[in-house]
Amino acid sequence: MALLETRGLTKEFGGLTALDGVDIAVEEGELVSLIGPNGAGKSTLINTITGQLSPTAGDVTYAGTDLVGMKPFEIAQLGVGRSFQTASILPELTVRENIQVASFAAEHGSFRVNFLRRRDSFDAVQEQTNEILETIDLDSKADMDAQSLPYGDKRRLEVAIGLATDPDLLFMDEPTAGMSPTETEMTVDLIGDLLTDWGMTIFLVEHDMDIVFDVSDRIFTLHQGQLIARGTPEEIREHPAVREAYLGGGDGA
Amino acid sequence: MSMDTIRNSFDGDSSVLSWETWNQIKHTERFVFLSSVLFVLLFSYTFGRAPVISDVFQGYHGLAMTILIWSIFALGFNLLLGQTGLLSFGHAMFFGTASYAAALFAIHVYNEPLLVVLVGTLAAVTLGVVAALILLRLHTVYFSIVALAIAQFLYFLAREPLVEVTKGINGLDIPRAPLLGLVELEHEYSGLVGTLLVNNLYIFIGAFFVAVVALITRIRKSPYGLIFKAIRENETRTAFVGLDVWRYKFAAFILSAAIVGLAGGLMAVNTQFAGVERLYWSVSGDIVVMTVLGGLGTLAGPVIGTFVFFYFKGIVNGFPTLGNYWLLLLALSFTAVVWAYPDGIWGMLTDFTAALRDPKELLSNARQRISDLVSTGGDR
Ligand SMILES: Nc1ncnc2c1ncn2[C@@H]1O[C@H](COP(=O)(O)OP(=O)(O)OP(=O)(O)O)[C@@H](O)[C@H]1O
Ligand SMILES: [Mg+2]
Numbered sequence: 202m203a204l205l206e207t208r209g210l211t212k213e214f215g216g217l218t219a220l221d222g223v224d225i226a227v228e229e230g231e232l233v234s235l236i237g238p239n240g241a242g243k244s245t246l247i248n249t250i251t252g253q254l255s256p257t258a259g260d261v262t263y264a265g266t267d268l269v270g271m272k273p274f275e276i277a278q279l280g281v282g283r284s285f286q287t288a289s290i291l292p293e294l295t296v297r298e299n300i301q302v303a304s305f306a307a308e309h310g311s312f313r314v315n316f317l318r319r320r321d322s323f324d325a326v327q328e329q330t331n332e333i334l335e336t337i338d339l340d341s342k343a344d345m346d347a348q349s350l351p352y353g354d355k356r357r358l359e360v361a362i363g364l365a366t367d368p369d370l371l372f373m374d375e376p377t378a379g380m381s382p383t384e385t386e387m388t389v390d391l392i393g394d395l396l397t398d399w400g401m402t403i404f405l406v407e408h409d410m411d412i413v414f415d416v417s418d419r420i421f422t423l424h425q426g427q428l429i430a431r432g433t434p435e436e437i438r439e440h441p442a443v444r445e446a447y448l449g450g451g452d453g454a
Numbered sequence: 455m456s457m458d459t460i461r462n463s464f465d466g467d468s469s470v471l472s473w474e475t476w477n478q479i480k481h482t483e484r485f486v487f488l489s490s491v492l493f494v495l496l497f498s499y500t501f502g503r504a505p506v507i508s509d510v511f512q513g514y515h516g517l518a519m520t521i522l523i524w525s526i527f528a529l530g531f532n533l534l535l536g537q538t539g540l541l542s543f544g545h546a547m548f549f550g551t552a553s554y555a556a557a558l559f560a561i562h563v564y565n566e567p568l569l570v571v572l573v574g575t576l577a578a579v580t581l582g583v584v585a586a587l588i589l590l591r592l593h594t595v596y597f598s599i600v601a602l603a604i605a606q607f608l609y610f611l612a613r614e615p616l617v618e619v620t621k622g623i624n625g626l627d628i629p630r631a632p633l634l635g636l637v638e639l640e641h642e643y644s645g646l647v648g649t650l651l652v653n654n655l656y657i658f659i660g661a662f663f664v665a666v667v668a669l670i671t672r673i674r675k676s677p678y679g680l681i682f683k684a685i686r687e688n689e690t691r692t693a694f695v696g697l698d699v700w701r702y703k704f705a706a707f708i709l710s711a712a713i714v715g716l717a718g719g720l721m722a723v724n725t726q727f728a729g730v731e732r733l734y735w736s737v738s739g740d741i742v743v744m745t746v747l748g749g750l751g752t753l754a755g756p757v758i759g760t761f762v763f764f765y766f767k768g769i770v771n772g773f774p775t776l777g778n779y780w781l782l783l784l785a786l787s788f789t790a791v792v793w794a795y796p797d798g799i800w801g802m803l804t805d806f807t808a809a810l811r812d813p814k815e816l817l818s819n820a821r822q823r824i825s826d827l828v829s830t831g832g833d834r
Binding site for chain 1: 672673675676677678679680681683684687688690691692693694695696697698699701702705709
């Protein structure tokens with residue numbers, strides 16, 4: 202059985218159908234990418250799966266659990282993490298604290314009565330925080346306020362927070378947008394590590410086609426809310442509907 | 455980690471002393487604890503009695519106790535507004551209800567100050583549970599306004615329909631009772647203890663003040679301190695890392711209600727009285743002013759804000775001619791401070807001390823602030 206499955210997933214905003222009967226299945230351990238032009242409904246798909254939006258119709262199951270109607274924190278606790286398209290960080294907290302919040306959620310669950318215990322006494326949380334800081338190469342900036350980071354670092358912190366929730370399935374919404382070439386390369390390497398060393402399943406939304414074709418096991422193509430193609434990178438590259446809708450006409454791209 | 459070694463060396467025996475070690479030390483729990491004890495020891499004397507300051511201050515020992523109690527109130531309020539970002543315009547409900555519960559318990563059940571304060575606190579917690587269930591469904595301004603509405607509802611309830619119980623606008627008088635049946639609260643000391651602490655009532659209130667400061671310091675250093683701030687900064691993100699934001703807000707609300715309830719209970723013991731004015735909306739407004747003026751989200755801020763507020767209300771008020779304008783003067787200072795220093799008086803002080811160490815920083819801070827004010831049109 203697939204780790205994540207949607208059936209007939211539909212989301213309407215007033216008269217606009219942002220998702221139109223989307224069926225996808227993601228197997229454990231694979232990296233799938235979702236591509237599509239601006240406004241195709243990519244972020245809406247992530248929002249609907251992770252509980253930020255409730256679907257107009259359709260089902261979402263994760264590891265056999267029905268996600269529809271669950272709250273975002275409950276879905277996160279099941280092991281579904283995400284990084285946001287626009288950096289959604291905690292601006293007045295330090296980089297370390299940003300990651301620590303997620304580490305506490307991963308180690309302690311959604312709520313715990315521990316307001317009389319100092320947080321520096323929770324060794325597992327501190328260790329996990331340090332590990333993430335190193336992984337994402339932000340340890341030298343750990344004590345800076347998140348808001349004072351340069352844009353590319355904020356994007357990386359965004360990914361780091363997603364990682365620190367220790368997910369089994371991680372949604373990454375355009376993680377490399379606004380990153381320098383070096384940072385992009387680092388992020389692509391990181392994605393490789395997450396798959397092989399951390400055993401994660403990754404759902405990637407990405408505009409950079411070189412990255413998508415390079416890292417993906419399978420690719421979904423969304424166009425005006427409808428899934429118009431799915432397949433391996435080779436299949437998608439040659440797919441006429443994709444070339445038509447996304448890669449910009451017959452030749453090109 | 456180097457920060458830990460510095461902390462440890464303070465907790466043991468420190469030989470290095472620089473600004474950097476000072477920055478570490480001042481955040482240790484032990485330092486905060488000792489400072490609050492020292493503050494209680496010296497506060498009444500320097501504020502109410504020391505001949506060096508001015509004879510205008512003479513005889514303000516009673517005001518010193520009022521300020522300590524309201525500081526507890528402000529610290530409890532700040533836990534909600536400063537740490538978690540929830541602005542309640544109705545915190546008088548906890549202060550007033552706790553006062554009533556304490557008085558009723560003392561009059562009808564058993565008059566022992568510790569128990570009386572405890573009952574006040576528990577009453578505030580109970581009310582807190584009910585209020586939280588209503589208020590935490592609401593966001594931003596609706597949260598604030600409905601909190602105000604609940605407090606005003608309780609005010610009118612206490613004033614008219616429950617007049618049999620509350621004695622309406624006359625209020626309830628509580629006889630003075632000894633602590634644990636043994637210690638007379640009004641017993642006055644002589645000698646050094648008498649000069650500094652005056653009587654047992656001051657020690658009683660001061661001990662609660664120190665305990666509340668210690669409790670809040672611990673909460674701030676616990677996972678809650680971090681998670682409350684995370685909710686204040688970005689609620690959506692906090693939910694998406696897997697934290698139950700509602701429950702943490704609930705916890706912040708109840709902790710805040712408990713601390714404010716403690717202040718209400720202490721106020722009943724201190725004044726031997728509980729009355730309807732403690733539920734009035736202006737009490738809710740005053741506590742917002744004190745907390746914001748002193749410095750939101752900090753530990754010293756609410757205490758300083760309370761002090762300044764009562765300085766204006768109790769002392770400037772007594773000045774010839776100028777006194778008539780105390781509220782106006784307070785409002786002007788409030789606007790001036792908060793406009794230039796969004797982090798309140800405490801933010802202003804930390805800025806100055808930083809500047810003393812490093813004049814260049816003063817210059818760059820000032821420039822930063824001016825450019826901030828210009829770019830935001832001053833509407834921060
Ligand atoms: N909360 C919302 N309310 C109303 N309309 C929305 C909302 N969120 C998205 N939409 C609309 O739904 C459509 C799909 O938007 P979505 O953000 O999912 O696109 P996307 O594929 O992520 O685009 P991009 O590549 O620009 O990020 C757009 O037309 C958008 O305007
Ligand atoms: Mg998007």
